[in-house]
Amino acid sequence: MEWALPLWTRGPAGRETPEDLFRVLYTGWLVAFAFKVLGASWDVSWHFKWLRDDLAPPHLLNSVGTAVALALTVVHLYTGYGVDRLAQRLIGWGTGVFLLAVPLDLINHRVNGLDITSWSPSHMLLYIGTLFMICGVIRGWYMGAPAGRTRTAVLGALFVFLFENVWFPAQHQEYGVFGLAAWDRGKPEAEPILLQFAADQMGRPVDRVMMANFTLPVPDAVYPLYAAAAAMIVLIVARAMIGRMFAATSVAAAYVAYRTLIWPLLAVAGFPHSAVPVFLIAGAVAVDLAFLIPIPVVRAVVGALGVTVVLDQALRVQNALFTSPPLVPPTTMLAGGVLLAALWLGVEWFARRRRPQVA
Structure with missing residues (x-):
């Protein structure tokens, strides 16, 4: 006091x-x-x-x-x-x-x-x-x-929190794909009172259609498009502000590591499982590599294309090796790539015109 x-x-x-x-x-x-x-x-x-x-x-x-x-x-x-x-x-x-x-x-x-x-x-x-x-x-x-390692470390931690907040709604599909699979195995993770409440709200019996609407209620394209645009633009800003090579990769890896550590703790306590978005790390690496391109406009356009392709392929590999929300045709990701390019160009423009003076 x-x-x-x-x-x-x-x-x-x-x-x-x-x-x-x-x-x-x-x-x-x-x-x-x-x-x-x-x-x-x-x-x-x-x-x-x-x-x-x-x-x-x-x-x-x-x-x-x-x-x-x-x-x-x-x-x-x-x-x-x-x-x-x-x-x-x-x-x-x-x-x-x-x-x-x-x-x-x-x-x-x-x-x-x-x-x-x-x-x-x-x-x-x-x-x-x-x-x-x-x-x-x-x-x-x-x-x-003040400049130094503490400044960089805390800035990175804050971007991990920002990334978690932006990615949070996408977890619905990550939990949903496990929830639907558990139903198909005959061992639903949700308590009967929850399933009955959801069914009554939908005006349906407790069946697979109800379960699909409960676990995966949004179009399949939402998940990969959101990853390409929303998640990657956070990593782009993180890389630009932190100013260190592999800053974006560090932020994404820290988030994925947290999800990997919290997963068994929730599972041991009897809570539902989720698909951990490991594929986001591949997109983050692509973001960091794109920053090797010195021309801002070229970096944004070529980077957006490269990040989108890498992200799409990494998601398919994760789906084949582990699990992920439902896949969509690669052409669907083009919309995410175009949106990411527009957002990235906006970041580059803003960075050039209003770059703050660091204390």
């Missing part, structure tokens, strides 16, 4: 921040995001086994991270410490959208029951709010942290 109270003064964003306070603030963000990721990982598995409950343990674990994030947001907004104006706005708006999405999601579940897919509007608001929040924290750390 003796250390903190003198710092509790109102001020504008960008004010000079004591080094120890800066370190405490961003350590707090790492803790907050760690709790949110652990809660989220448990949550998606929980919802493939049990009937939904507002006070389910995964929700409570996630709420611990949300509470820490809210406290840090208040500090940034009131004192102006640890952030510039843009970072402050991103954190503030992100936290606001997330907090607004929570009651909207509760109302949505009261009205629509399970709200089976991860891609529903209320769920997307949760991801979008967290996206802005993490982007603000990345901006604040990037602008304020």
Whole structure:
């Protein structure tokens, strides 16, 4: 208290921040995001086994991270410490959208029951709010942290959290493919009360059609296209901001390693299994190799083509060797490649026009 109270003064964003306070603030963000990721990982598995409950343990674990994030947001907004104006706005708006999405999601579940897919509007608001929040924290750390290994390591960790948040809705298909396979084996992973509730909501008996709609409710093309566009653009920005060779690969590998470690823990506890997206590492390697091309426009166009092809082939190899959500024709990935090229060109344009000055 003796250390903190003198710092509790109102001020504008960008004010000079004591080094120890800066370190405490961003350590707090790492803790907050760690709790949110652990809660989220448990949550998606929980919802493939049990009937939904507002006070389910995964929700409570996630709420611990949300509470820490809210406290840090208040500090940034009131004192102006640890952030510039843009970072402050991103954190503030992100936290606001997330907090607004929570009651909207509760109302949505009261009205629509399970709200089976991860891609529903209320769920997307949760991801979008967290996206802005993490982007603000990345901006604040990037602008304020002193150069060195710690700066690079923390920046990489923050991008892992960002990548996890962006990829989170795609986990529905990764759990769904195992859930449908378990049904076909005659050993469904979900509890009977959950299956009956889902069937009643669909107006069907508990049969394979109901199970397919429960486990894989979105078109098959969503998964690979989302991987090509959304997941890869996060890795592209990570590589550009971290500025180290194989930075994108490190971020993707760290996420896949986390999913690989959490998988047996959930399985031992009796929770449903999921397909771990190992193929994303191949796409990340392609992103890093594309940054060897010195001309930005060529890098974006050729890189997008190469990343899309590598990603598509790696997904097919994973499907053959292990398992993955259902495959789609290679031509379907062309749309993802075109979208990725447009996003990548936007990143290159923005980087050239508004490259921030690192502290």
